[in-house]
Amino acid sequence: MKKSIYLLLVFSIFYTCEDVIDVDLNEAEPRLVIEASINWLKNTTGNEQSIKLSLSAPFFDDDTPPANGATVQITDSNDNTFNFVEEGDTGIYRTNNFIPVIDRIYNLTINYNGAIYTASETLKSVVPIEFVEQNNEGGFTGEDIELKTYFTDPVDIDNFYFFEYISDIPVVPTLDVLDDEFIDGNQIFAFYTEEDLEPGDEVIMRHFGVSEQFYEFMFILLQQGSEQGGGPFETQPATVRGNCINTTNSDNYPFGYFRLSEMVELVYVVN
Numbered sequence: 001m002k003k004s005i006y007l008l009l010v011f012s013i014f015y016t017c018e019d020v021i022d023v024d025l026n027e028a029e030p031r032l033v034i035e036a037s038i039n040w041l042k043n044t045t046g047n048e049q050s051i052k053l054s055l056s057a058p059f060f061d062d063d064t065p066p067a068n069g070a071t072v073q074i075t076d077s078n079d080n081t082f083n084f085v086e087e088g089d090t091g092i093y094r095t096n097n098f099i100p101v102i103d104r105i106y107n108l109t110i111n112y113n114g115a116i117y118t119a120s121e122t123l124k125s126v127v128p129i130e131f132v133e134q135n136n137e138g139g140f141t142g143e144d145i146e147l148k149t150y151f152t153d154p155v156d157i158d159n160f161y162f163f164e165y166i167s168d169i170p171v172v173p174t175l176d177v178l179d180d181e182f183i184d185g186n187q188i189f190a191f192y193t194e195e196d197l198e199p200g201d202e203v204i205m206r207h208f209g210v211s212e213q214f215y216e217f218m219f220i221l222l223q224q225g226s227e228q229g230g231g232p233f234e235t236q237p238a239t240v241r242g243n244c245i246n247t248t249n250s251d252n253y254p255f256g257y258f259r260l261s262e263m264v265e266l267v268y269v270v271n
Contacts, residue, residue, distance in 0.1 A: 030055040032067055032117060034244050034256035036108055038074075038098070039208065039263045040123070046100040051084050051093045053112065056255060066091025070112040074098070077105040100260070108244070108258045115248040119258035126161070126209035126262045127151050130187075134271065138193055145197040145270055148189040149205050155185030160215035162208040162261065165192040167201055177210070177218045201270045208261035217242055217257060 033054045040046035053067035072084035072093040078101075084093035102125045110117040130150045138146030153159055158180065165174040174192055192203065210218075221240045242257035 028056075029252075030057065030065075031252065032056075032110075032112055032115075032246075032254040032256075033064070034108075034110065034117065034119075034242070034254050034258065036119070036244075036256065036258040038100070038106070038123070038260040040100040040261065042126070042128070042262055042264045047098050048094070048096050049082075049084075049098045050095075051108075053091045053093065053110070067112055070110055073109045075107050075109070076101070100262070102262065106260055110244075115246055115252065117244055117246050117254055119242075119244040121214070121243065121258050121260050122211055123260035124160070124209035124211055124262065126207050126264055127154060129205065129207060129264050129266050132205070132266070132268050133189070139195070144193055144195055146191065146193040147203065147205075147268065147270075148191055149207070149266070150187055150189045151207065152187045153180045153183050153185060157184075158212070160210050160212050161190075162210045162214070162218060163190045164204075164206040164208070165190075166204040166206075167194055167197060168203075169194060169196050169201060171196070175218070175222060177215050177222065179212075179215055197270060199270050203268045203270065205266045205268055206263055207265075208259075208263050210259060210261055213243060214257060214259050 033056055035052040035054075038049050051072055053070055053072070054064045055067055057064045066089060068086065068089050068091060070086070070093070074082045074084070076099070080099055082095050082098050084095045086093050100123055102123055105120060105122050108119045128151065130152065133148040133150065135146040135148070138144045160180075161178040163174075163176045163178070171194055174194075176190065178188075178190070190205075190207065192205070197203075217240065224240065241253060242255065244254045244256055244258055246252050246254060
């Protein structure tokens with residue numbers, strides 16, 4: 001009988017703790033979110049490009065509303081102008097006549113809701129992926145699959161890299177950045193592993209050449225989003241702001257970044 005009473009008390013405690021807690025979060029006015037990544041896949045024309053504009057939304061909202069009706073334009077230092085036209089009401093603006101040139105400066109101008117947003121960046125080159133090395137005995141358990149993607153950094157040139165690895169298992173893409181301060185002119189690798197990676201899985205490996213400014217932006221952003229950066233309800237050290245500015249009202253700055261990169265892509269099948 002004593003054991004039965006004890007169990008009833010335990011169940012009572014657990015059920016009592018299942019109260020719904022409503023979290024009242026402060027909501028700010030929506031800001032423009034600019035996803036302007038001009039990616040030039042190596043050995044292609046790079047003429048077709050797109051820019052996505054949306055509005056920031058409350059934390060618990062599943063969807064972000066598109067920013068419709070904007071005027072989007074990129075000009076380069078050689079006086080070429082590229083107009084991006086919205087596709088329906090998607091907030092995705094496209095062009096099919098972009099001209100990518102390594103180390104050329106490009107200027108983005110967006111006119112949205114009576115405000116002018118601008119940014120300037122340089123299109124950066126990237127070196128080819130040479131080979132992939134697979135280790136089937138990685139991780140703490142010695143059972144994880146690890147992939148190393150090798151490339152050779154150009155000598156006596158300051159280079160900055162951005163990596164994106166996407167597998168066909170249900171996990172978020174792996175992102176990373178690297179500078180060549182200590183590897184200048186040497187062969188180096190980008191590293192990728194996932195606990196549930198198995199033979200037959202496909203991994204899309206993308207390497208981008210980026211500017212030093214974007215490298216610093218992503219480095220801080222990735223640090224804040226890592227496990228050491230705290231959970232979603234912890235206060236971040238500072239708002240990570242990109243290179244886009246609101247020239248009409250500087251206080252109403254946008255989120256996002258204007259980046260131009262030459263890119264290499266390799267689809268690897270785990271064996």
